[in-house]
Amino acid sequence: MSVPVQVRSARPKSTNPADFAAVTGRELDWKFSPVAKLQELISGELDGSRFAYTATEAAGVSLSWIPVTDARIGTAGIPEDRSSANAWSAVTEALLVSITSEDVSEITITRDALGTTARAAHIVIEAAPFSKGTVILQNNGDARLVENVEILVGAEAQLNVISVQEWNDDALHLGSHFARVGRNAELKHTLVSLSGEVIRVNPSTLLAEDGSSVVMNGVYFADAHQHIEQQVYVNHDAPQSKSRVTYKGALQGAGARTVWIGDVLIGNKAVGTDSYEQNRNLVLTEGTRADSIPNLEIETGDIAGAGHASATGRFDDEQLFYLQARGISEEEARRLVVRGFLNEVVQQLGVPALAERIEASLVAELEAGVN
Amino acid sequence: MSTLKITDLHVSVETDQGTKQILRGVDLEINSGETHAIMGPNGSGKSTLAYTIAGHPKYTVESGSITLDGEDVLEMSVDERAKAGLFLAMQYPVEIPGVTVTNFLRTAKTAVDGEAPALRSWIKDVREAMANLKMDPSFSERNVNEGFSGGEKKRHEILQMELLKPKFAVLDETDSGLDVDALKIVSEGVNRAKEATGMGVLLITHYTRILRYIQPQFVHVFVNGKVAEEGGPELADRLENEGYDRYLEIA
Incomplete structure (x- = not known):
């Protein structure tokens, strides 16, 4: 029996699924996941053809299909688990989202007709040097999806990537996001996960060059029998790099389950690094489970700051009492507290119309649970 | 003219050591425009009375009644009591992260009045009330009680009282933790609200200090869950000189 991998940087990497052992659910990176429901996606045959999408028009943003032999493929990162490798090897083409505009541009790519066939997808989001843009991946409808999303942020570019999971209730979604951030470039990456039976999207960022920075945010709301998982990784590999990771979630209903694993590696080249990661969960009802595991690995002594925080708490009765004592009904008080809690992340989306819509969805989720 | 009437109130609280009796037969009647000071040593049940009036779920009313103009307050939920005019x-x-003071005040005002306030006059009212309490305008964009100093929290409480215009306000040790300047500002707020609305005030305090700025007509001394002595303002002066020792010996 092999020694289990302890640190994120030492996980095996390969684009070939055969290089990974069969997943049993005992592995460190799978042990929180409902593996039995996912085997077909982890090791079964996947449809790797072009997927259906619609997209808004935006100046300075173009969409095209590129072969997986393109030189850009694999430059942001390569799979660290079998499902990711399974998807990688199944596709022959990737959807390239290319941003060249130096004015802020915004594009929404909607996938709402993926169907129920197990399928693979590969997306490359490339922000040219000095470009500014926002890419929203809006996910609705049925899905049995395994995908890899590569995010390449050129020097001095500012890129905002938001992936919104509002799938049908029985959807399965396994994702791996790999970002590489160039010199003085800024990436903001947000996962908004609201509906779907299993959503397990693991975003990682390589802060590859001097002065690169990333904000990795997440907001999630798990209902009864819903599994939402994210394994977040920031690899500081260059001097003066900065990261902020904030994931906030609410759990409501029997069997609601969330997992957050946050790994930060500060490599020996990453002097002057400033890093902070936090995960906070609000437990609204009995019968839920939130796992929250922050890890920090530091290989240099010369850093500006590194910290982490994790907290999972119940609804605070004193907050409710305070609001009710001001005439606010219990139902509205709950809504205020939960919205306030999740707002911190929603307000940072940087897309006001989307923020407003997500806030309304969160309120709807909350009310669905009350009734 | 309104009356808040408390009759033979017995209240207990659940603790790790079992049920603990705190109030043992409290009688009190407050009318609009009156200020009653409730004074007493630590553990005498002053705060329990305040929280029981407001309806905190931690406290169980064993017997007795609280009525507001004849309506049974104990039958009302916490928010119904606030709507009925209790504050x-x-x-x-407590802190409410992510909820701004502006949003909170407007939500509370709408709930208490049963309709949203007219926007223009509301903004003006809030601004004026904040200026009177010497609160910086930036305050309204901060999250409720988050990172507030002790003095800021108390001013924020009085701000709510001035804006929600209750029939009766219960002030639970509002003077504790305030320096003399903040104490004056807060006291002026209470006096202003009283003058504007004719509300009745139940002022709960450990010290006589705040009574220099808010004059009570009635003083009730609480000891061991009951009113041990009642009188006019002169009783407060006597407490200032003698402290509570006299009552504790009897108890």
Whole structure:
């Protein structure tokens, strides 16, 4: 029996699924996941053809299909688990989202007709040097999806990537996001996960060059029998790099389950690094489970700051009492507290119309649970 | 003219050591425009009375009654009591992350009045009330009680009282933790609200200090869950000189 991998940087990497052992659910990176429901996606045959999408028009943003032999493929990162490798090897083409505009541009790519066939997808989001843009991946409808999303942020570019999971209730979604951030470039990456039976999207960022920075945010709301998982990784590999990771979630209903694993590696080249990661969960009802595991690995002594925080708490009765004592009904008080809690992340989306819509969805989720 | 009437009130609280009796037969009647000071040593049940009036779920009313103009307050939920005109300025206001003071005040005002306030006059009212309490305008964009100093929390409580215009305000040790300047500002707020609305005030305090700025017509001394002595303002002066020792010996 092999020694289990302890640190994120030492996980095996390969684009070939055969290089990974069969997943049993005992592995460190799978042990929180409902593996039995996912085997077909982890090791079964996947449809790797072009997927259906619609997209808004935006100046300075173009969409095209590129072969997986393109030189850009694999430059942001390569799979660290079998499902990711399974998807990688199944596709022959990737959807390239290319941003060249130096004015802020915004594009929404909607996938709402993926169907129920197990399928693979590969997306490359490339922000040219000095470009500014926002890419929203809006996910609705049925899905049995395994995908890899590569995010390449050129020097001095500012890129905002938001992936919104509002799938049908029985959807399965396994994702791996790999970002590489160039010199003085800024990436903001947000996962908004609201509906779907299993959503397990693991975003990682390589802060590859001097002065690169990333904000990795997440907001999630798990209902009864819903599994939402994210394994977040920031690899500081260059001097003066900065990261902020904030994931906030609410759990409501029997069997609601969330997992957050946050790994930060500060490599020996990453002097002057400033890093902070936090995960906070609000437990609204009995019968839920939130796992929250922050890890920090530091290989240099010369850093500006590194910290982490994790907290999972119940609804605070004193907050409710305070609001009710001001005439606010219990139902509205709950809504205020939960919205306030999740707002911190929603307000940072940087897309006001989307923020407003997500806030309304969160309120709807909350009310669905009350009734 | 309104009356808040408390009759033979017995209240207990659940603790790790079992049920603990705190109030043992409290009688009190407050009319509009009156200020009653409730004084007493630690553990005498002053705060329990405040929280029981407001309806905190931690406290169980064993017997007795609380009525507001004849209506049974104990039958009302916490928010119904606030809508009926009762206000509790809390000793330890809690933080509500992500909810701004502006949003909170407007939500509370809408709930208490049953309709949203007219926007223009509301903004003006809030601005004026904040200026009177010497609160910086930036205050309204901060999250409720988050990172507030002790003095800021108390001013924020009084701000709510001035804007919600209750029939009766219960001030639970609003004076604790305030320096003399803040104490004056807060006291002026209470006097202003009283003058504007004719509300009745139940002022709960450990010390006589705040009574220099808010004059009570009635003073009730609480000891061991009951009113041990009642009188006019002169009773407060006597307490200032003698302290509570006299009552504790009897108890």
